[in-house]
Amino acid sequence: MDDKPYHHGDLRTALLAAGEAELAERGIEGFSLRSVAKRAGVSHAAPAHHFGDVGGLLTALATEGFLHFQAAMDAREAGAIDPRERAVRAGLGYLDFATARPALFRLIFSSAKPDTANPALQVAAEAAYLHLVGLVNAMGGDEADIIALWAASHGIADLALGGKLRMMHHMPEPAREAMVRAVLTRVLPKASP
Amino acid sequence: MDDKPYHHGDLRTALLAAGEAELAERGIEGFSLRSVAKRAGVSHAAPAHHFGDVGGLLTALATEGFLHFQAAMDAREAGAIDPRERAVRAGLGYLDFATARPALFRLIFSSAKPDTANPALQVAAEAAYLHLVGLVNAMGGDEADIIALWAASHGIADLALGGKLRMMHHMPEPAREAMVRAVLTRVLPKASP
DNA sequence: ATTTCATCCTGACACCGTAAAGATTGGATG
DNA sequence: CATCCAATCTTTACGGTGTCAGGATGAAAT
Numbered sequence: 001m002d003d004k005p006y007h008h009g010d011l012r013t014a015l016l017a018a019g020e021a022e023l024a025e026r027g028i029e030g031f032s033l034r035s036v037a038k039r040a041g042v043s044h045a046a047p048a049h050h051f052g053d054v055g056g057l058l059t060a061l062a063t064e065g066f067l068h069f070q071a072a073m074d075a076r077e078a079g080a081i082d083p084r085e086r087a088v089r090a091g092l093g094y095l096d097f098a099t100a101r102p103a104l105f106r107l108i109f110s111s112a113k114p115d116t117a118n119p120a121l122q123v124a125a126e127a128a129y130l131h132l133v134g135l136v137n138a139m140g141g142d143e144a145d146i147i148a149l150w151a152a153s154h155g156i157a158d159l160a161l162g163g164k165l166r167m168m169h170h171m172p173e174p175a176r177e178a179m180v181r182a183v184l185t186r187v188l189p190k191a192s193p
Numbered sequence: 194m195d196d197k198p199y200h201h202g203d204l205r206t207a208l209l210a211a212g213e214a215e216l217a218e219r220g221i222e223g224f225s226l227r228s229v230a231k232r233a234g235v236s237h238a239a240p241a242h243h244f245g246d247v248g249g250l251l252t253a254l255a256t257e258g259f260l261h262f263q264a265a266m267d268a269r270e271a272g273a274i275d276p277r278e279r280a281v282r283a284g285l286g287y288l289d290f291a292t293a294r295p296a297l298f299r300l301i302f303s304s305a306k307p308d309t310a311n312p313a314l315q316v317a318a319e320a321a322y323l324h325l326v327g328l329v330n331a332m333g334g335d336e337a338d339i340i341a342l343w344a345a346s347h348g349i350a351d352l353a354l355g356g357k358l359r360m361m362h363h364m365p366e367p368a369r370e371a372m373v374r375a376v377l378t379r380v381l382p383k384a385s386p
Numbered sequence: 387a388t389t390t391c392a393t394c395c396t397g398a399c400a401c402c403g404t405a406a407a408g409a410t411t412g413g414a415t416g
Numbered sequence: 417c418a419t420c421c422a423a424t425c426t427t428t429a430c431g432g433t434g435t436c437a438g439g440a441t442g443a444a445a446t
Contacts (some may be wrong), residue, residue, distance in 0.1 A: 151348030
């Protein structure tokens with residue numbers, strides 16, 4: 001039997017992985033620091049040294065979450081040239097992320113626990129925002145267009161997570177994507193001549 | 194001194210009021226059943242008899258929340274005749290509610306704690322949805338228009354609560370309303386001829 | 387007057403986050 | 417190589433939380 005060494009080796013990384021698993025299984029509202037430590041096979045006070053308190057761990061998880069968020073949009077945008085098509089795909093990626101990692105989505109957008117003053121988190125959040133700005137600028141849109149696209153994408157994703165869009169949940173996948181496309185197309189700036 | 198009688202008289206109502214105060218001061222993530230009981234001047238186990246567990250109390254608060262939500266939209270819509278203007282005002286009321294009662298907003302739309310199978314809660318939620326459907330129908334819109342208006346309104350409100358719309362938060366009130374109007378106008382169905 | 391029963395309280399338990407203090411170990415320093 | 421140091425992890429402890437079991441109270445019904 002491999003008795004566990006006193007020093008883990010890469011506990012910080014292990015705790016982040018355990019934290020993501022905890023979020024996926026129990027959600028934000030069921031998230032427990034002690035449970036995360038148990039997942040990593042470590043004492044309940046071990047996380048403190050790496051993350052301070054539970055807010056510190058959630059801040060790090062949120063920072064990672066923004067990367068996943070970004071990646072989900074990039075995956076959808078890949079291959080598309082037309083700026084309007086790219087913007088629509090970004091919205092689809094937005095929904096992909098929310099569906100695939102609901103708790104992470106809520107952690108990022110609807111929780112007060114992550115420390116919004118944390119520099120790394122701010123950088124990650126700003127990057128996601130700038131990505132959106134780039135999409136809208138490529139279409140020749142203004143600030144209202146930015147908010148419109150963002151709000152529509154976010155609204156669809158958040159309402160879907162909340163189970164409020166039951167009519168959409170009862171649709172087959174292709175029809176659902178078509179519906180999202182129809183909605184997002186409405187909020188794009190007028191096609192440039 | 195009025196020593197408290199053993200029987201409260203209307204504890205259920207008092208607990209609901211205390212629960213709203215607790216939400217307003219501590220938010221969902223800081224919500225504590227024992228603290229609510231303390232606010233109502235009652236033992237920590239007293240709420241159990243009226244609401245079962247904490248989920249039961251939050252379910253009742255969410256049901257009440259939908260009424261406040263409805264009222265906020267009605268207040269904005271009052272006096273407007275034109276269907277498109279009414280729809281835009283509903284969106285402004287949506288934001289009003291989120292701003293005035295952020296924790297209640299999150300409880301309704303982003304929490305898993307309320308029991309979504311509760312009949313009273315379902316009725317309240319359905320009423321809010323049907324109100325939206327009525328607005329869109331009056332404009333001759335279809336299902337995509339419903340989702341578009343709802344998602345845009347919800348997205349703006351939820352992002353604003355999350356502090357993500359900093360550019361909007363730095364605007365004077367009239368400009369902010371103008372911005373919301375500009376965004377919402379984009380998602381309305383084409384004006385009927 | 388007695389019984390009944392909803393209401394409310396007390397006490398207990400397991401779980402949680404956090405802090406303090408001790409154990410262990412890898413690595414730097416001599 | 418021997419020693420010390422600092423980082424890492426554990427143990428223990430404390431107050432707070434939700435929930436359950438059992439007892440106390442008192443209003444209403446018999």
